[in-house]
Amino acid sequence: MAxxxxxxxxxxTGNQVSHSNIKTKRTWAPNLQRVxxxxxxxxxxAYVCTRCLRSGKVQRAI
Structure with a gap:
């Protein structure tokens, strides 16, 4: 992934835990935007996460 x-x-990655405590693997993806x-x-x-976009760490081109 990007x-x-x-x-x-x-x-x-981590475990998804059901109500009956059955664990299966899953992934959590960041909110990436191609800007x-x-x-x-x-x-x-480039791919930039929305936290970096909101905090002003990048200079966007128009």
Whole structure:
């Protein structure tokens, strides 16, 4: 799966636990958006998580 190009956040795995305590594997995926960024003055597409977008860690290209 893709990772955030700013903070490195990616999918994590764990157990889904039912009411009868049966455990099955599942993944939790981060909310990644493919956005156009300014990197060294040139626009570039990258995957960025919404937390980095909201906190202003990236400069979006228009």
């Amino acid at each position: 990772t955030c190009s700013i903070c490195g956040k990616r999918a994590v 156009k960024l300014l990197v060294n003055g040139t626009p570039r597409r």
